[in-house]
Amino acid sequence: xxxRVPTIVKNAELVAQRRSEIIDxxxxxxxxxxxxxxxxxxxxxxxxxxxxxxxxxxGSKEDILFLVAQQLMDEKAAAxxxxxxxxxxPVEAFTAAFRAYCQIVHKFRPHIRLLYQELGALAxxxxxxxxxxxxxxxGVFEKIVRRGIEKRVFADVDPRLVALDALFMCHLWSMHTxxxxxxxxxYQAFSEMQSKILLQGILARKPATHRRSKKRKAKSxxx
Amino acid sequence: xxxRVPTIVKNAELVAQRRSEIIDxxxxxxxxxxxxxxxxxxxxxxxxxxxxxxxxxxGSKEDILFLVAQQLMDEKAAAxxxxxxxxxxPVEAFTAAFRAYCQIVHKFRPHIRLLYQELGALAxxxxxxxxxxxxxxxGVFEKIVRRGIEKRVFADVDPRLVALDALFMCHLWSMHTxxxxxxxxxYQAFSEMQSKILLQGILARKPATHRRSKKRKAKSxxx
Amino acid sequence: xxxRVPTIVKNAELVAQRRSEIIDxxxxxxxxxxxxxxxxxxxxxxxxxxxxxxxxxxGSKEDILFLVAQQLMDEKAAAxxxxxxxxxxPVEAFTAAFRAYCQIVHKFRPHIRLLYQELGALAxxxxxxxxxxxxxxxGVFEKIVRRGIEKRVFADVDPRLVALDALFMCHLWSMHTxxxxxxxxxYQAFSEMQSKILLQGILARKPATHRRSKKRKAKSxxx
Amino acid sequence: xxxRVPTIVKNAELVAQRRSEIIDxxxxxxxxxxxxxxxxxxxxxxxxxxxxxxxxxxGSKEDILFLVAQQLMDEKAAAxxxxxxxxxxPVEAFTAAFRAYCQIVHKFRPHIRLLYQELGALAxxxxxxxxxxxxxxxGVFEKIVRRGIEKRVFADVDPRLVALDALFMCHLWSMHTxxxxxxxxxYQAFSEMQSKILLQGILARKPATHRRSKKRKAKSxxx
DNA sequence: CATGAATGAGCATTCATTCAT
DNA sequence: GATGAATGAATGCTCATTCAT
Numbered sequence: 013x014x015x016r017v018p019t020i021v022k023n024a025e026l027v028a029q030r031r032s033e034i035i036d037x038x039x040x041x042x043x044x045x046x047x048x049x050x051x052x053x054x055x056x057x058x059x060x061x062x063x064x065x066x067x068x069x070x071g072s073k074e075d076i077l078f079l080v081a082q083q084l085m086d087e088k089a090a091a092x093x094x095x096x097x098x099x100x101x102p103v104e105a106f107t108a109a110f111r112a113y114c115q116i117v118h119k120f121r122p123h124i125r126l127l128y129q130e131l132g133a134l135a136x137x138x139x140x141x142x143x144x145x146x147x148x149x150x151g152v153f154e155k156i157v158r159r160g161i162e163k164r165v166f167a168d169v170d171p172r173l174v175a176l177d178a179l180f181m182c183h184l185w186s187m188h189t190x191x192x193x194x195x196x197x198x199y200q201a202f203s204e205m206q207s208k209i210l211l212q213g214i215l216a217r218k219p220a221t222h223r224r225s226k227k228r229k230a231k232s233x234x235x
Numbered sequence: 236x237x238x239r240v241p242t243i244v245k246n247a248e249l250v251a252q253r254r255s256e257i258i259d260x261x262x263x264x265x266x267x268x269x270x271x272x273x274x275x276x277x278x279x280x281x282x283x284x285x286x287x288x289x290x291x292x293x294g295s296k297e298d299i300l301f302l303v304a305q306q307l308m309d310e311k312a313a314a315x316x317x318x319x320x321x322x323x324x325p326v327e328a329f330t331a332a333f334r335a336y337c338q339i340v341h342k343f344r345p346h347i348r349l350l351y352q353e354l355g356a357l358a359x360x361x362x363x364x365x366x367x368x369x370x371x372x373x374g375v376f377e378k379i380v381r382r383g384i385e386k387r388v389f390a391d392v393d394p395r396l397v398a399l400d401a402l403f404m405c406h407l408w409s410m411h412t413x414x415x416x417x418x419x420x421x422y423q424a425f426s427e428m429q430s431k432i433l434l435q436g437i438l439a440r441k442p443a444t445h446r447r448s449k450k451r452k453a454k455s456x457x458x
Numbered sequence: 459x460x461x462r463v464p465t466i467v468k469n470a471e472l473v474a475q476r477r478s479e480i481i482d483x484x485x486x487x488x489x490x491x492x493x494x495x496x497x498x499x500x501x502x503x504x505x506x507x508x509x510x511x512x513x514x515x516x517g518s519k520e521d522i523l524f525l526v527a528q529q530l531m532d533e534k535a536a537a538x539x540x541x542x543x544x545x546x547x548p549v550e551a552f553t554a555a556f557r558a559y560c561q562i563v564h565k566f567r568p569h570i571r572l573l574y575q576e577l578g579a580l581a582x583x584x585x586x587x588x589x590x591x592x593x594x595x596x597g598v599f600e601k602i603v604r605r606g607i608e609k610r611v612f613a614d615v616d617p618r619l620v621a622l623d624a625l626f627m628c629h630l631w632s633m634h635t636x637x638x639x640x641x642x643x644x645y646q647a648f649s650e651m652q653s654k655i656l657l658q659g660i661l662a663r664k665p666a667t668h669r670r671s672k673k674r675k676a677k678s679x680x681x
Numbered sequence: 682x683x684x685r686v687p688t689i690v691k692n693a694e695l696v697a698q699r700r701s702e703i704i705d706x707x708x709x710x711x712x713x714x715x716x717x718x719x720x721x722x723x724x725x726x727x728x729x730x731x732x733x734x735x736x737x738x739x740g741s742k743e744d745i746l747f748l749v750a751q752q753l754m755d756e757k758a759a760a761x762x763x764x765x766x767x768x769x770x771p772v773e774a775f776t777a778a779f780r781a782y783c784q785i786v787h788k789f790r791p792h793i794r795l796l797y798q799e800l801g802a803l804a805x806x807x808x809x810x811x812x813x814x815x816x817x818x819x820g821v822f823e824k825i826v827r828r829g830i831e832k833r834v835f836a837d838v839d840p841r842l843v844a845l846d847a848l849f850m851c852h853l854w855s856m857h858t859x860x861x862x863x864x865x866x867x868y869q870a871f872s873e874m875q876s877k878i879l880l881q882g883i884l885a886r887k888p889a890t891h892r893r894s895k896k897r898k899a900k901s902x903x904x
Numbered sequence: 905c906a907t908g909a910a911t912g913a914g915c916a917t918t919c920a921t922t923c924a925t
Numbered sequence: 926g927a928t929g930a931a932t933g934a935a936t937g938c939t940c941a942t943t944c945a946t
């Protein structure tokens with residue numbers, strides 16, 4: 013849990029407990045006022061221990077952001093891991109995964125915004141470390157898509173790209189809330205619309221499909 | 236150009252010129268170290284005039300961010316406005332617009348990241364003002380989609396949502412550069428892949444439609 | 459008028475006119491926000507000419523305060539000079555003078571407060587120069603008291619001290635407005651009360667005294 | 682002691698000690714150059730701790746002025762409280778109080794000037810709070826006068842106004858030092874002269890006096 | 905004589921971090 | 926292990942004043 017964040021304190025359990033408190037408090041404050049406008053004093057003030065003690069469990073303000081980001085990502089990954097549905101059909105699996113991630117995004121709307129905004133304050137290495145958690149989510153989609161392609165249900169698309177698209181099209185819900193308001197304010201409706209579009213976009217064209225396919229049909233849609 | 240940012244200096248031309256210098260310097264520094272880690276002293280140091288003079292052209296640090304954001308958005312909007320393609324077919328028009336915006340995103344990759352990250356530091360009203368420039372881009376896509384739906388080329392999707400998707404699927408190029416690297420490093424290839432997916436996703440399925448449906452018809456989707 | 463404040467501009471009339479404008483504006487602003495919280499830019503902004511021009515008629519911000527103080531004192535002195543009543547009796551003269559100065563103090567209540575507060579920002583020499591105008595007022599009282607003593611109407615008090623007391627007992631009206639509110643809010647009533655007290659305080663207790671009264675008693679209470 | 686000025690530091694004793702240092706230094710500097718020309722850096726420089734530490738004991742520059750003013754007033758009030766003489770006769774009591782307050786004024790001559798000058802920089806509420814300490818002094822005089830009136834020793838004057846006059850006539854010593862120099866440079870002589878004048882001003886006129894009273898008593902008011 | 909523009913020096917305040925106990 | 930106190934370094938911003946034109 014405390015990956016890459018060294019401590020002076022030896023009692024691992026204590027460290028975990030205190031850090032958990034710090035993370036909770038910091039997450040709340042970061043969401044309220046952003047990372048830069050939250051002083052480390054603000055955080056300490058809301059903790060049951062004092063500023064100097066706080067520094068026994070984290071080495072710097074950046075550490076706290078890292079911890080917060082990690083926890084957020086872990087929570088998201090955990091939630092997504094549960095989904096890893098074993099639906100028979102790729103279409104159903106894809107739809108289910110999309111729906112599940114949309115729900116997660118909905119739940120963590122402000123947190124995702126926070127991550128997009130403040131991750132830049134992390135050292136590159138750590139930023140990467142945090143981002144890598146995304147691959148749990150991407151992986152879920154990627155696997156489904158890959159299976160769909162194998163089964164000829166999906167067209168010959170890049171599974172990784174589609175997985176990223178799926179991820180990102182869910183993130184839209186958290187990143188452009190305002191712009192989406194006139195369309196729908198119900199994340200489930202949003203989920204259905206988005207997954208339908210993306211799914212349609214990758215479905216194999218029946219009898220004969222595009223991509224290297226030999227279409228006898230005269231009029232190609234994209235010709 | 237300097238909408239909503241008042242000055243003490245009277246010579247409008249000079250204001251424009253100095254502000255341009257400030258914006259350039261600030262953009263560079265913001266890109267390098269972010270808004271919060273760039274002090275107004277840093278900006279002034281990189282300007283051919285001093286700190287106090289800088290304050291003759293802007294009223295606050297936030298003003299500078301606003302100016303920077305505005306210019307970025309204006310440049311993007313201007314570049315996109317030129318595109319407003321008069322392609323006959325919606326498919327071509329959509330593809331062209333997507334390609335154009337991808338190119339813009341590619342050019343402004345770091346800037347877009349900057350906007351997503353730092354716009355939160357702006358007062359809500361100003362944030363909205365900046366964001367509203369996005370509607371120029373969204374509008375281009377929306378119009379094309381709407382036309383496509385009228386012509387029965389596109390399915391009955393929400394034009395606005397699709398426009399947002401198009402926009403956001405282009406932004407993916409700037410927001411997840413690292414994750415995209417294994418897929419492609421060529422923004423044009425990226426553009427083609429993405430537009431194909433999204434386009435496919437909104438094309439009208441002729442007689443019979445998707446999802447478990449058995450389409451016999453070979454008739455072109457655009458017919 | 460422009461005593462001790464040198465200029466670069468030669469046209470004396472112009473200097474007088476411009477300075478008058480400066481003084482008016484500055485007086486208003488000083489009264490509103492105090493000397494230190496009024497920037498020279500604030501003053502220039504409220505003048506029909508610009509900041510650099512302002513510096514052609516005064517040499518520094520302190521000069522302006524000096525000019526303002528001088529004008530205030532001059533106005534007060536002028537108003538008091540008119541009073542210089544030629545009343546026959548010292549008692550009547552004293553009462554009249556007191557009443558007159560109270561009226562002036564009432565009119566210039568905020569200005570007097572301003573002078574007491576901000577004169578400290580003046581160079582000692584200038585502060586003295588301004589204060590010396592007070593001697594016009596003091597002189598009026600002093601002369602009356604001196605005459606009264608000669609005429610054995612007033613006791614053998616120090617005329618200068620009494621004059622200062624008279625002055626200062628009037629200033630009470632401007633300096634402790636709040637504390638005086640429960641006593642009276644009418645400056646004329648205040649004037650009567652104060653002058654009666656002070657007058658009583660300096661009247662000769664002799665066999666025969668002032669004010670129509672015929673006292674037979676020779677015993678002086680303070681003898 | 683530190684009424685209305687919150688701290689971060691918990692050790693109350695330390696707060697008191699440090700604040701005392703700050704107040705001493707600040708008082709000295711304010712007396713030398715005034716509140717506005719004294720920077721908080723100046724104060725910190727003369728303290729045995731640094732600028733940031735200073736801010737652990739006060740919240741703002743205004744706080745320091747408030748603290749300084751409070752201490753001054755407290756000292757004055759404490760000195761005056763001791764006086765609260767139980768003299769039998771009102772005349773003696775009045776004279777004693779006047780002498781005592783003159784002594785205090787003499788001791789705090791520059792400080793009183795400071796208060797008259799800089800209290801304007803305080804927020805109204807705080808200004809009132811400081812000024813209210815004056816009522817300790819005023820109260821002493823008022824009580825004496827009231828008692829004197831009851832005993833028919835003093836005329837039917839407004840006790841509050843007379844108390845204010847007494848206060849203010851003592852302040853004359855600090856506010857117009859220069860003007861008083863030709864009269865006397867001895868504050869005790871000043872005190873005697875002033876109290877004699879004011880006392881005379883409020884003494885009941887024996888048998889027949891003004892103010893509608895008909896007193897037959899011949900006993901000297903000072904007996 | 906007028907003025908637009910410029911600037912050096914300064915201001916009050918805050919912050920992340922570190923010790924001594 | 927805990928904590929109260931301390932601090933160096935910065936930060937955003939303002940001001941009185943001066944010049945080149």
